[in-house]
Amino acid sequence: MDYKFNEVEKKWQQYWRDQQVYKVDIDHSKPKYYVLDMFPYPSGAGLHVGHPLGYIASDIYSRYKRLRGFNVIHPMGYDAFGLPAEQYAIQTGTHPAITTDNNIARYREQLDKIGFSFDWSREVRTSDPKYYKWTQWTFIQLFHHWYNKDANKAEPISSLIETFEREGNTKINAACGNVDYFTADEWKHMDERRRQEMLMQYRLAYLDDTMVNWCPALGTVLANDEVSEGLSVRGGHPVERKSMKQWLLRITAYSDRLLEGLNTIDWSESLKEIQRNWIGKSTGGAMHFGLEGRNETIEVFTTRPDTIFGATFMVLAPEHELVEKITTPEQKAEVEAYVQRTKNRSERERMAEVKKVSGAFTGAYAINPFTEQKIPVWIADYVLMGYGTGAIMAVPAHDSRDFAFARHFGLPVVQVISKPGEAPSDPASWDESYDSKEGIAINSGFINGLEVKDAIEAVVAEAERRGIGRKQINYRLRDAIFSRQRYWGEPFPVYYKDGMPYTLPEDQLPLGLPPVDAYLPTETGEPPLARAKNWKTSEGYPLETNTMPGFAGSSGYYLRYMDPHNDERYFSEEAIKYWENVDLYIGGAEHATGHLIYARFWNMFLYDLGMTVHSEPFKKLINQGMIQGRSNFVYRIAGTNTYVSAGLKNQYEVQPLHVDVNLVHNDQLDTEAFRRWQPQFADAEFILENGKYICGWEVEKMSKSKYNVQNPDDLIEKYGADTLRMYEMFLGPLEQSKPWDTQGIEGVFRFIRKLWRLFHDENNKPDISETPATEAELRVLHRTIKKVEDDIERFSFNTAVSAFMICVNELNELHCRKREILQPLTILVSAYAPHIAEELWHLLGHTDSVVQQQWPKYKEEYLSENSFSYPVSFNGKTRFKLTLPVDMPARDVEKAVLEAPETAKYTDGKPVRKVIVVPNRIINIVI
């Protein structure tokens, strides 16, 4: 082997570590640039080739920015709290901290082998008390702040108390729970407990009874984004709804800012759209419907107040508090049965039956305030307690769900919107409702003839005038449940006095995680921390036994990287003023509705506190695509131990079986290795084609069970880290999902060795010429500088790799071994393949690191040509080429082409109608 990549890579990794070349500090003489990778959870399985994809891209970009003169912060750390280590602890009794440390060591070893330019002196771990001190600290701040909607920011609870003392709470416009109004005098006469209960309704971190996603198998609650189709995302266990007292973060206070902020950041449109849908803002009206013979009203939320004249019945969620009160004795049995049935059904069953119409009549009637008509009140589970008011006015003519319900129970349907340009028709003849927001109001009293948009405004205005409704904005976003009944997480800095929670003084942080005898709930169902001895304050007050969820520690880690060892503050003012926020964040789209929304909220809250300098934490975000696996198959003839090659498999009845991709090369199976692989294949027989056994293949998720996992360590062993880095980039655009195909890696491997040979003679002896470069050689170099630079700037890493290949191929043809060319090329390559670049850099006679050089500047003069080979097309079809000077005026080009001998052949005697000349692009002759 000419290039000994294994030795070389180890040598320079050691050198970079010893010289601390990637360590950065605040340096006001240079502009800063912050490149961040998503926080990994160190799982026991280690990395597969899909994991480092984003890290490689961000590493290339970091190195590039550094060469361009930026002071680049590029940190890495671990999201170290998490369920797998705790599950392992439950099974084996091993403390999760030990498992986590082992996994981290393994991760670090794998990461180091790839040659990343991380500043490891800034490493953080969420499970480190020095780190979670600040997670706990932020929780305390959230507890002591409320959201003032008038100021549109978080303010201290102390200011709220002052206002209560002065004038009660009637004038306060806060994001808060359901509060009764009180005067200053009433406040003063409340006891401590009552006051605390009141304040709790305002806090940004608050305790409340909520319906939660309870996962019995995991013994904990899960956030909405941790549940998918009624199963836990981690582990796939069933999840049920349960009412529990939980800590919540009032993220809904920030709904509008989270939505608006999206317009100011450079994220992919699809990701922003996912967040917009998750926040789910909808504008409409709140309307009160009176009940026949009762004083209560039913409040509904609707986005279509214009259809109120078509509201022919109402539907309450089965859990609605009015259900019990208004149900008539005759209907009681039926309603109770229905409510009971809804309660017992799991989330999963409920979702599976979305299309089934069900419901029960309460026997009560409401009055439509606009038609004055008596309309029946039903309950049905298609109305959700958790959205709006848990009650709707049903407009069957213009809402498909209401339509289905009306049809099923024989309720009246009245058309109140007519399609533009169409006459109203009898709804009895309809197959579906007319849901569109286009149309004209009909059968609707005073709004008849108005367009939908105007009708909405008119109805809302009228409702306001009559005091029965108002304009209303609703969000789908829910407050974030912040309690987990788990051990391996941050303890809450909270104790209880008379049943009310209080926060610990800040100087008592961090509140460390106590040892426990088992990582399970207690017999009475309390979380594992309840097992800890002496889990109380020095005064003897009991401490909170819940712990925080995974997103607590990952919501502010990018800030802590700026000043990771500060014991006095989360991060210093100097650090935040210099590093500001993340310029480039690379990671997976799977965090769209979790981490990426919580982190924005966390940052906005700290912004309100005056701690961060930008409201948004991540300026630009790129989602790397998934690397899928490429599985190989062998085809077993049914009932035998004979395997038929893929090309012949249609002649037999076969079962495809996954085969380990490591036994296959270029889809050709190593049959001997296959026999040795598993005992059942020891005496396998093969039916070959052309003397080979060819495997089938398919693109699937990379997973152990499919035998298609590619481990970076193995590939580095075989090809080196530089080849792995370049190949991962060469695979395709960063944002696209693509299958991992090991065959292609050979091409990049060849490139690396071709590059090496450019600096060496036939005997692998360094051979660098000091002769000045020719113009042709300079053209190759400068074209490459420009291309690679442009490509990195637009994150097109794959095309830059191809530019390097073209460059090396061309220099090879020119037999160029000149320093004037090779030296700048080495710097270009160093962003992608740092190890070979560092080796070549030293081979060129330097004693400093290639990491600290300057990106070469391309010269325009070597990019322009003096002639251009025009493609000449006839009616759009290219027929021949004509080389002309680049500065020839279009008029002369036209003349030249018409005189060209080939032209006559293609005009075939027909008259030329028009000649289009685009200078230095194309000539098109129209005949």
Next chain:
RNA sequence: GCGGAUGUGGCGUAAUUGGUAGCCGCGCCAGACUUAGGAUCUGGUGCCGAAAGGCGUGGGGGUUCGAGUCCCUUCAUCCGCACCA
């Protein structure tokens, strides 16, 4: 159902502003070197055709001198959300 993305050779892909479709690499074919090759080097390789030539960017239609790129329509695949009133 709603929202988003993607469809280009046998495969991964390229074409940055509407201007030569297929760069680069894999694979494949042929040749050279070689004891051997899953090494290296050279040449070829979109499809049909002996060639001339024709066809060709999921399908259909349109705008244009000119469309992978713009517009309309349709199909397929993937992802996200999903009774959100």
